[in-house]
Amino acid sequence: MPGPSNAALEDALDHLVDADLVDERDDGLVTTAAFEATRRVYRDTYREVDDDAFRGTVADAFGVDEATAAERIDAGAITRDDLIAYLTLQSLLDSAERRSAGSRTQSDDDIGDERLATMATLVTELSPASPVPESVAELDDESWREFLDASPDAVVTVWRHDCAPCEALKEDLDAVLSSVPDGVAVAGVDGESVPDFRRTFDVDTAPAVCCFRDGDLVDTLTGRQSPDTYAEQFAELY
Secondary structure: OOOOOHHHHHHHHHHHHHOOOEEEEOOEEEEOHHHHHHHHHHHHHHOOOOHHHHHHHHHHHHOOOHHHHHHHHHOOOOOHHHHHHHHHHHHHHHHHHHHHHOOOOHHHHHHHHHHHHHHHHHHOOOOEOOOOOOOOOEEOOOOHHHHHHHOOOEEEEEEOOOOHHHHHHHHOHHHHHHOOOOOOEEEEEEHHHOHHHHHHHOOOOOOEEEEEEOOEEEEEEEOOOOHHHHHHHHHHHO
16 A cells, blocks of 8 residues: 655645644754643553554554454554554544534545544654753763763753653743853753763652762752752852
């Protein structure tokens, strides 16, 4: 069965961007936080279901019998990630589109389902944007040592996807960063992507604000704190 045409892929991408489910950035395409929050719900539900439940859900989602669903699964045409992406998009887009469209013919519905499947094909290839705020230089396990060597007095923030306290802290980030003394460098890490950093400094939660002096970790503030709390700690340490 041939894949979607380039025109269909472009149309699907435009729809995803317009719906704020995919973001076009200078370094490429990423899924948005809104999409990932819903995809995580379906991933938690369907990633580990047994084969019978997976086959039955594919049959229901794509309107085929279980024998056909099994054939498509065995052929690799529908994976668990494909199903998760399809159900995520259906939850976020399909019902809203059908309500706003009013009365539709069966042909229109088929076209909509086909476009939904094409969008699912696209998003399965995409990853979410880094949880590190764009206003903070991002480090990884290949660069944090060099950063601390060059900036031994530093504040390194630790973030994570799907982290409500992290999102809350981002609302205060400007106030927090404004209280960092002159001469103290600031950077951030995606906690899930820096196992070496977390092991080295025994960081196992997010958000976390790690304060370094002369290259050594001297304090770690975890969870969302008030801007005044960070300001007081920065003043004491630096």
